[in-house]
Amino acid sequence: MTIQHLLRKKTFLNLKSHLLLVVFALGGITINAQENIATKLGYAADAKLLIIHADDLGVAHSENIASFEAIENGAVNSASVMMPTPWVLEVANYAKAHPDTHDFGLHLVLSSEWKNYRWGPVSSINEVPSLINEHGYFHPDCETVVNIKEVEVELRAQIDRAYAMGLVPTHLDSHMGCLMQTEELVEAYLKMGQEYKLPVMVSKAFPEELRKKYDVKVVLEDILTIMPEQYAKGPEAYYNNAIKNLKPGVSTFLIHTAYDNDELKAMTIDHPDWGNAWRQKDYDYFTSDACTKLLKGENIQLVTWRQLKEAYYAD
C-alpha cells in the first residue's frame, strides 16, 4: 500500500492522531533507490546515519530542560520547537546562546492536545477560524476539515515568528503529524520548505510526485517513532531493535524527552500515551550509556539537520 493509496482512500483520516501515522505505517517501505546523502555529507555510501530528534520543545519547562540535558550529555542531537507554546522563549534564548551547535527545527503546530493546558495560533485568531475551537485554542486532534489557506497563514506565522525571535530553524516537521493527514496538508507542509529554503522531515514514503513538485532535496530513509502498542512491550526493546536494524542512509528517531515531575504529570493528565512516564523513559534511554554503546557498536554516525541544511540548502 502506498502513501498515495492511503491518501486517496483517506483510511487514516478518522484515526486519533498524536502520531505520524502515515510515516510510521510506511516507514519501512523503500519506494526509491537510496539517494546518496551519505556521500554528500562525507560518509561512505552505505553509512548508517541517524538523527536522534526530540519533539515538542517549548511545550513545558520540564520538556525543555530535559531535552537540553539529553542534547548536552546524552545521544539526542536534534530537536524541534513548537512556536505557539508558552515556554518557547526559553528555547529561543537557549538557541541564541548556542548559535552554531544547536540543531532546532520547527515542529509546526495545528493542534493543542492536553486537557488543562492549551495554546492557540500564532496568527490572529480571526484569520484562522477553522483552526480553533470556541476558546481560541487549536483543536485537540488533527482536524482534517480545515481551510488550507488558513493553514498556510498559520504555518508562515510560526516560521516568521521563529526568525523574529532569533531562532533560525534547521528544518521543519509536523506536530502530531497533522500536516500528513490529507494530500493538501502535505502540500502545504512541503511548500513551506520550498518557500523558506529549509529541509522538511519527509521520508521515501512520501509521494514522489509531491516531493518533486516542491523540490524536496533531502529525503530520509526512515522516520522511526514508537507507538503505544510497542511502548507497552518496553521502549528499550523497540529502540534497541530499531538501532540494530537501521538501514544505510539517513534515518531519524522522533522521541519526547522530559522529566516526570509535577508540571509534566499535570500537563499530560488523562493521557498516558506520550505522557509523563513515557517521556521520562525516552529521556532515560537516550541518555543511557547502553544507548551510546549500542550506537557505537552498530557503527552508526549521528548527523544533524544543520548538516543537511548546509549541504543541500546553502545559498
Add this chain to the structure above:
Amino acid sequence: MTIQHLLRKKTFLNLKSHLLLVVFALGGITINAQENIATKLGYAADAKLLIIHADDLGVAHSENIASFEAIENGAVNSASVMMPTPWVLEVANYAKAHPDTHDFGLHLVLSSEWKNYRWGPVSSINEVPSLINEHGYFHPDCETVVNIKEVEVELRAQIDRAYAMGLVPTHLDSHMGCLMQTEELVEAYLKMGQEYKLPVMVSKAFPEELRKKYDVKVVLEDILTIMPEQYAKGPEAYYNNAIKNLKPGVSTFLIHTAYDNDELKAMTIDHPDWGNAWRQKDYDYFTSDACTKLLKGENIQLVTWRQLKEAYYAD
C-alpha cells in the same frame, strides 16, 4: 495626595509595575465615610471583614494547585484568574467542580511579565496592536500608551471567555494594577464592572466621582499587598501587623500562593520580587495555624466576593 492628584501628575506612570501602586500608596487613606457593607452582609456595623485573595490563578500549575490547597485547607478564601494564561482551563475545571463554593474573579490581564514564559491577548492580535510586542505577547510592564478602545476589546474578550468556559466570575480585579495606571484605564476597569454587573476590586482610595459615574456598589476599606521593601523585612511581620491593625469594614489581602518548585523557579527566573520564594512564603503564612489563630484572636470574619456580589449585584 489624592489619587486624582497622582493621576493628573502621572507621577506613577514611569514606575515599574507588578504592583498595585496607587492602591498601595493610598490604601490607608479614608476619603469617605465607611459604607455599611458589614451590616448588609449580616455583621455588626463595626465588624472587621477580610477577603484573603490569591492572585494569578492560571499562571502556572504550581500556582493553581497551591492556591486550591490554600483555599481548601488554609485561610485563603478567594482568588482571581488570568484568562490568557496557559493553565486557565485547570482553574475553570476546578471552578466547575466547585460551583457554589469557589470564589473566583477575573484578574484582568494586560501584561506578560516573565522572561521565558509568556502569553498574549485573548482577542485577535490584529485587533489590539497597542497591547502587544513584536512577538504577539503582552508587554512585560503595564503600558500606559495604549489605545483605550483596544483595552476594552481585550477586557471584554477575557470576561466573555470566562463565561464561555463556564467560569462565572464573582468579581473583577487587575493584574499588576495595569488598569490603575491612568484615569482612562481606571474608567475602562470600572466600566467592565458596570456592564457585566460584577463587583470591581476598588477601595475608597479610588476617585469618588469615577465610582459614582460607573455606579460602583462595593468599595473596600483597604487593599493590602506586601511590597518588596516590606517583604525584605519578613512577610510574617507585615501580615501579622496588617491583621492586628485591620480597620472595620471589608478589606482584602492580595497574595500569591504557589509551590517553590522547578516550574515556578523557571517561570520567575531573574525576578525575585513576587518570585518563587515569595510565593511559597505567602502560601506558608496563609496555610499556617498561626495565621488562623491570629485571625480568630483579632475577631476577623472572612467574607467573599461571592457574598458581596450576591448582596449588591443580584438581579
